Amino acid sequence: MRVGELDFGPGIYLAPMEAVTDLPFRTICEELGASLTFTEFLSADALTRGAAKAVKRMWPSREGRRFAVQIFGREATVLARAAEMAVEVGASVLDINMGCPAKKVTAGVCGSALMREPALAARLVAAVRAAIPSKIPVTVKHRAGWDDSCVNAPEFAQRLVDAGAALITVHGRTRAQGFSGSVRLPPIAGVRAVLPATIPVIGNGDVKTVEDYQRMKRETGCDGVMIGRGAMGNPWLFRSLQALERGEADPGPPTLAERQTVWRRHADLVFEHAVEKMRLHELRKTMAWYSRGLRGGAELRQRSFTQNDPQTLVDLGEAFFDRLQNVAQGPEGAALALSVPADPVAKSIARQERRSGGHVEADEGCAA
């Protein structure tokens, strides 16, 4: 898939996710086949004020791999300056968030609230487009619409493209849906239908399996797919999808040994990149993700909360995986190492819904 001058292969992207898509997780996904990863959304205001926390999160991908920085805001000059900063740190793609449903964002009339102000949204795209070199594509991620009375993704996307957007990602839920219900594919198909073929459309929402990916592509005609929650604890989904696109057999879920290796790699990256006060939290998160669905995983997660030394935590994880591999080599084989898989993303969804106010009620009509 071409975006401006850049080629992103089959276009299998890791979605931007606040407090999730840090450099360690992005690196794991890139190494397992994500065509491009995005930083979490960063406030253009905070970036231009020089807020260290925001600036630091514009982590360039390792080994010179391309990456996207996502920003949000509603002041053209501020967004334009933030975009310049992203380019200065090496971003290959500049993405503008027009999909966030969180009240703290929409109250400032940013994120998905811009879907009710298409003229302003288009001005923001034009300002960012004018501010950065033409070889860096400006892209936008938005929702299906604001609420059921305003599913305006196709018209909205068209205005953004007229203003200079080179790629559109559509999360097929309305803002009022928050993260609840199911993704709707017709608005994504609608965006694909109205935009020129030269502008890639990325479908997003509820892709957790190879079958979900195939359905998203088949039913929307989208050019690429963005995966968020489905990659948390299962970065091997990218490996399966890349194999599918190459016409090869699906390598399937990881073996225990692969799981342990990737978990250890993730933990090493946390040691390398996480600030000290977040290290324990991030390590516990990796242990929870990679032990999910495995026998003794719940106990491991509980025990991880009783340890306050990072190295002891890692030793605990190593012992857990070593023990499981011994069990799996026993007479009853790998099935013994598995327990009932838990909902992989329930906690993160719950957290995101708390932030966005859950089933968000729209408070105004559609301004579009």
Ligand SMILES: Cc1cc2nc3c(=O)[nH]c(=O)nc-3n(C[C@H](O)[C@H](O)[C@H](O)COP(=O)(O)O)c2cc1C
């Ligand atoms: C924990 C969490 C944080 C998120 N943060 C962002 C963000 O920073 N920027 C953004 O555009 N979308 C964000 N999203 C939305 C996702 O990018 C994606 O659109 C949504 O989760 C639907 O895709 P999925 O079903 O593959 O997860 C977030 C979602 C979650 C669950």
